[in-house]
Amino acid sequence: MPQKATTPAITRTRRGYDAGDIDDLLSLVTSAKPEAPAPPVPTAAQPKPAAISDSTSGPPSRNDIFKRYLAYEDAISAASAAQASIEREAFGFSLTSRPRTEGIEDVAKQAIKMMVHEAQNQFSNRYTTLSIQASDVLAATGQENWEHAWHPTSSRARRGEPFVPAPPRPSIPVDLDKIWIYLEDTYGGEAGQIALYKQLAPMLINRLHLNDKDMRRTANAVIAYQSVRASPFSYGSKTGPYKIYERREVNEVFDALSHVFEWSGLDALSLALKPDRHRIGEYEFKYDVRDKFAFPGLEIVAMKSSWDYKFSHDAAAKLQLFLGTFDA
Numbered sequence: 001m002p003q004k005a006t007t008p009a010i011t012r013t014r015r016g017y018d019a020g021d022i023d024d025l026l027s028l029v030t031s032a033k034p035e036a037p038a039p040p041v042p043t044a045a046q047p048k049p050a051a052i053s054d055s056t057s058g059p060p061s062r063n064d065i066f067k068r069y070l071a072y073e074d075a076i077s078a079a080s081a082a083q084a085s086i087e088r089e090a091f092g093f094s095l096t097s098r099p100r101t102e103g104i105e106d107v108a109k110q111a112i113k114m115m116v117h118e119a120q121n122q123f124s125n126r127y128t129t130l131s132i133q134a135s136d137v138l139a140a141t142g143q144e145n146w147e148h149a150w151h152p153t154s155s156r157a158r159r160g161e162p163f164v165p166a167p168p169r170p171s172i173p174v175d176l177d178k179i180w181i182y183l184e185d186t187y188g189g190e191a192g193q194i195a196l197y198k199q200l201a202p203m204l205i206n207r208l209h210l211n212d213k214d215m216r217r218t219a220n221a222v223i224a225y226q227s228v229r230a231s232p233f234s235y236g237s238k239t240g241p242y243k244i245y246e247r248r249e250v251n252e253v254f255d256a257l258s259h260v261f262e263w264s265g266l267d268a269l270s271l272a273l274k275p276d277r278h279r280i281g282e283y284e285f286k287y288d289v290r291d292k293f294a295f296p297g298l299e300i301v302a303m304k305s306s307w308d309y310k311f312s313h314d315a316a317a318k319l320q321l322f323l324g325t326f327d328a
Contacts, residue, residue: 132183143179207249209226
């Protein structure tokens with residue numbers, strides 16, 4: 001039966017509700033017709049959220065994130081204050097606190113880190129990752145002290161000297177557009193290729209022991225070597241065939257040499273050395289001691305713990321020219 005329009009008054013007492021009281025309350029709630037919610041009463045204590053402009057005039061700027069982030073923080077603060085005001089009206093105290101935000105300095109630091117990471121991915125190749133240090137990028141763009149500039153301080157003058165006020169705070173913490181332009185100019189296109197060469201040269205010298213003390217010269221070749229760590233391919237075998245652990249390091253050397261001979265004009269050797277043109281760096285690759293791998297102008301002789309790279313005199317001269325040009 002539907003609840004009647006009039007109900008007996010319930011006298012407030014200090015005791016808690018019993019089961020019958022709760023049933024009566026639930027009956028009242030479920031049978032009453034829903035009423036349209038009253039429009040909120042505007043109060044001066046409720047600040048309006050800051051609007052975020054979506055202007056599309058002019059080219060996009062990475063620095064826009066700072067203006068938008070400050071508007072985002074203002075919007076969160078306004079919404080939090082409005083919620084706290086409603087809670088105080090209802091309960092006499094607020095129940096929720098303002099959500100935590102990152103802070104504009106942390107946003108700037110993360111943006112710099114991600115831009116450097118983006119440049120490394122965009123301007124590197126499959127086997128060699130360009131080494132880009134954020135500190136070097138900031139120094140090159142004249143922004144190594146951006147955090148200090150974002151917190152200007154007044155100078156305490158000595159007695160008798162005038163007070164020097166703090167310089168004005170810059171409009172943005174750090175110029176992200178300037179950083180990205182530098183990354184593109186330094187590591188993109190031909191500039192990036194040169195940066196890669198400057199990184200490959202010392203790596204090859206280290207991996208192949210390319211110095212006069214360790215290199216050998218014969219009538220037909222100039223011989224360098226690469227140390228490898230190998231183990232029997234099959235469990236229990238003591239004589240091979242072998243597999244190598246440092247497959248990535250071997251692939252990096254082949255890729256670097258391919259770049260060397262592409263730069264020096266030995267196209268056939270460059271193409272043959274590309275890691276995707278042979279199986280030497282693959283997971284299932286195995287070899288026996290004294291196996292030989294021939295390329296145009298280069299022969300590799302595999303040992304258990306080292307591989308000999310026998311360059312023809314022409315290829316060795318090209319390699320020496322590359323190292324002399326790009327090794328710092």
